[in-house]
Amino acid sequence: MAVIAPEQEQQELSPKDQRRFDRRQRLSRWDVKYSPYLYISPFFILFALVGLFPLVYTSWVSLHDWNLIGGKGDFVGFENYATVVQQPLFWRGLRNTFSIFLLSSVPQVIIALFLAAMLDANLRAKTFWRMGVLLPYVVMPVAVGMIFNKVFADQSGMANALLEKVGIGPIGWHSDVLASHIAIATMVDFRWTGYNTLILLAAMQAIPQDLYEAAVVDGAARWRQFRSITIPSLRPTLIFVIITSTIGGLQIFDEPRMFDQTGQGGSDRQWMTVTMYLYELGWGAQKSFGRASAVAWILFLIILVIGAINFWLTRRISGTESSESKKGAKR
Template sequence: MTSTQTSPEAEPTAGDERQRQTRRVGFTQTLGRWDVKVSPYLYISPFFILFLVTGLFPLLYTAYVSVFKWDLLLGKGDFVGFENFSTVLQAPVFWKAVRNTVSIFLLSSVPQVILALVIAALLDANLRARTFWRMGVLVPYVVAPVAVGVIFSRMFADQSGIINQVLQNIGLNPIGWHSEVLPSHLAIATMVNFRWTGYNALIFLAAMQAIPRDLYEAALIDGANRFRQFFSVTIPMLRPTIIFVIITSTIGGLQIFDEPRMFDQYGRGGADQQYLTLTNYVYQLGWTNRNFGRAAAVAWLLFVLILVIGIVNYLITRRISSDKSAVSKKRKKVRA
C-alpha cells in the first residue's frame, strides 16, 4: 500500500480565500457604518468642547460663587445661600441698571434691525461699485469699541460737543447728553447702532441674495412695484433671518458694556447712575467693591433676563410669521 504524504504547510484552497475576502468586506462595511455614524459628531465636537470650557463651565461656576460670601482678595467665605440675590434685588441701583439696560436695548435694537434691512435692500440693488459699498458698511464693526466710545463721548459732550454746538448754531438749547437719562441712552444707542447696523445688514444681504429671482419676476408680472416687492416677497422670505438677528441683537444689547463704560472718563455710569448698565454694575461689584458673590448674583439675574426676553422675542416673531403665512395661504386659496 502506498500512503500519500501531505506537507505541513498546505496551500490555501479557494474556500479559505473566499472566507478571508468575506471577512475583509465585512470589516470594511462595519468601519464605514461607524464612520457615517461617528464622523458628524467628531466634526461638531470642537464647538461643544469650546462651549463647555468658555460657556457652560463659567455659567455653572458663577452660580456656585453666587451662594457664597466671596471676596476678591480673601477668596471664598461663608455659605450665604440666596442672601446675595435678595440683597441685590433690594438695592435701588440694581433696578436703575435694569431700566437703563432695557432702555438702551430698545433704543438700539429696534432702529438697528430696520436700518439694516433698508441698507441691505439698497446693497442688493444694481449699484455701481457694489463691492466697495458692501465693504464700507462693515468698517464701523472693525473699529475698536474703545475708540468708538471715546469719539462719540466727545461728540456728545455737554459743553464742547459737536452736537451741542450745532444745536446752538441753529438756535436750540444744548442737551445734557451725560447728565440726563434719555439723552444719555440715545447717545449710547447711537454708538451701538454705528457699530452693528452694517454687520446685520450684511447678514440680511446674504439672505436676500438666496431668494429665488423667479419670485420677483412673478411679482413684477403681477404689477408689483419695488416697494410692494420688498414687503410682499423680501420680508416674508427673510423671516428666519429676521428672527435670528432679533435674538442675537437681544443677547448683545442686554450685555452692552464697552459703550457706557467709555461714555465718560470715570466709567461709573453717570453721577446718578443714569446710564449704568447691568454688566457695568457687575464690574463695579466685582472689581470696585470686591464682592464677587453679589456680582455673580447680578450676572445670573442678567442671564435670566436675557433668557426671558429672548424667549418672548422668539414667540412673538414666530407668531407673527405663522399668522402672515396663514393669511397668504388663505389669499392663494381665494385666488384659486
C-alpha cells in the same frame, strides 16, 4: 475646492462585493446616525473647557459670601440673589439696560433691513457700497469712544453746537436720562448697523429669484414684495440678528462705560447698565464677587426669557407673512 472624486458605482455584486455592500450600508447608517455628533463635538469639547467651567464656577461663587480678593466665605444659599434684587441700583441698572437696548436695537435692525434691501438692488460699484457700510466696524473701540465723547460733550460738543444752530437749546447728554440713552444708542448703532446690514444682505442674496418673478407677474408693488417675500424668506437670519442683538444689547458694557471719564454710568446713574453694576459690585469698592455672580445669573435668566419672547415674536411675524405670501401666490 472639491478634491475628492466621486466613487465608482458598483455595477454587479459578487458575494464578496455583496459583503462590502452590506458593510457600506452599515457604515452609512452609522454615518447618518453619529456623524452629526462628531461635527458638533469640537464646539462642545472646547466649550466644556473654556465656557462651562467658568459658568459652573460662577454659580458656585454666587451661592457664597465671596470676596474677590479674600476668597470664599460662608455658604449663604440664595442670599446674594435676595440682596441684589433689593438694591435700588440693580433696578435702575435694569431700567437703563432695557431703555438703551430698545433705543439702539429697534432702529438698528430696521435701518439694517432697509439698507440691506437697498444694497440688494442692482447697483454700480457694489463692492464699494457694501464695504463702505461695514467700515465703522473696523474702527478701533478706543477711537469710537473718543470721537463720541467729543461729539456729545455737554458744553463743548459738536452735537449741541449743531442743535444750537437750529434753535434747540443745549441738551444735557450727560445729565438727562433719556438724552444719555439716545447718545449711547447712537454710539452702538454706529458700530453695529453696517454689520447687521451685511448679515441680512447675505441672506437676501440667497433668496431664489423665482419667488420675486412670481410676484412681478402678480404685479406686486415693491413694498409688498419686500414685506411678503423678502422678510419671510429671511426668517432664520432675522431670528439670528434679533437674538444676537438681544443678547448683545442686554449685556451692553463698553459703550456706556466709555461714555464719560469715570465709567460709572453718571452721577445719578443715568446710564449705568446691569453689566456695569455687576462690574462695580465685583471689582469696585465692595469687591463682592458673590453678589456680582448673582447679578450675572439673574441677567442670564432675563436674557433667556427676553430671547425666547423675541424668538417667538419673530417666528410669528415672519411666519404669518409667509403664509400670506403663499396665499398671494395662489391668487
